[in-house]
Amino acid sequence: MSKQLSVSHLLSHSANGGLNILVGDENTLWPDVVVEFSESRFPNHVEGALAILTAPPPRDAWQQDALIRRMRDRGFRALAMPGAGSFGKGTQVLAVRLGLVLLSVERPMELARACWQLLQGRDSLTLDFVRKISHSFEYRADRLSDLLRVLASNIGYGIALVASDGVVLQAGGELPVELLNEISFGPWVDTVSTAHGDAASVRVDSPSRAGLRLAVFGNGLSDTQLNALSVAAEVMMPGIAARLLIDEVADVNDATAASGLLRDFLEQYPVADAELEQRMQDRGWRTGGYHVAFRVTGRSHLDTFQLLRMMKQELAEIKTDSHAVISGRGVTGWLRFQGPPVPQDLEAQVTRLRRMHHNLRIALNVATGIGTLDSGRAGLYTSINGANDAARIAMNRSAAGWFVRIDALGLEQLLLSWTENDRFVPAAKSLLAPLQRDGAKLLTTISSYLDHESSISATAEAMDLHRNTVAARIHRVQDLLGLDLTDPETRLAVHLACRALQE
The missing domain is CATH 1.10.10.2840 (PucR C-terminal helix-turn-helix domain)
Structure with a gap:
């Protein structure tokens, strides 16, 4: 463990008293911290320590200059105090010339406690994280994403649920791709420091989804912080795994209900059943307006729930109202427009669906079909059937990249309509x-x-x-x-x- 502190370590601490660097190198190290309420009480000889003065600086520029000189003469390498932002430009230039890092802090005693934790009270830092984590789990989160948001807010660091192919969920910041690439998925606990940030991660022990890790990340973290955060990740992990399982059970139940509802709609058409219409309304499936359906199906065996999850992530980037439902060996979905879309907008959405297909094919062997643009309840039915036909054609269309739009086929759909x-x-x-x-x-x-x-x-x-x-x-x-x-x-x-x- 490091026995020295730097400004970057303190800036990355979630409770640093509102610290800001005014002048100096944030990577300057110091081995000790001295806290006093008056400048006269500081020792006369130190070896490159950080001085935390709880009193505000003097008002006159000459007095400020004198304070800077005296603190540097005593051997201090950095000075933190409230109101340091009032130091004049000349005083700041003097600090740079003398090699003194000048810091402004809103709550000096909180900064002092952070220094003590990083230098000596490592167990205290870890216990602080554990206490904040326990408070976070008292919150009744609606989903795992909600729980991650609360945890990240309370501990003051970014949190990400990651797989080897990317970020699954994250809160409190964005995990850099370069940092993710350095995380090892082998060991139970892993810590990594790079130019792009630092992270402590732990393997997620989940019976439903293998290959996940829970990562806590930030910038400029010391060894002490990384080790404390690795313990924090281990403490969080069982709750995260439990919440993940709860959400997946709920997702399976919801997907089953949605699949049954779509099947009822297609089987009962053209009969307009009031109870069915109400169920569709309750789920947000409005049949008014214009619809373009799409069908993504596996060309080999695949996990349809994984496909649905991936598609929902892709569809979330499309601003148009969208739905996706597991149906048979694939997923059927549609885009809904309030009014007739202009051709340019429609083509833009189809292009976005093509991009979704391309992204899905990176991980899954799928084919995608796009139906026609149709309106109303009958139009939704027609577009879904057209998307199903297009997907069946796409299953054997390698030249088209296994992506077929029924509008572009003309009457080649005869090949697949022969049985109907x-x-x-x-x-x-x-x-x-x-x-x-x-x-x-x-x-x-x-x-x-x-x-x-x-x-x-x-x-x-x-x-x-x-x-x-x-x-x-x-x-x-x-x-x-x-x-x-x-x-x-x-x-x-x-x-x-x-x-x-x-x-």
């Missing part, structure tokens, strides 16, 4: 409508062409036509539909559509 005939047949008719203008010959030709595995010769023989006639008709079909029949998925979509209209 009431939705497929109208879409098939719409897809092939341009071929009806030339009678049935183009529809018959393309259907036979696809039945014969896209062979011009086989189609010509089956239809008793010249191969050039068949080739010209196929070329005409592609022009009318605006499709590339060399693409396997496009061929399948058109083939399914032809089959549907022939039944």
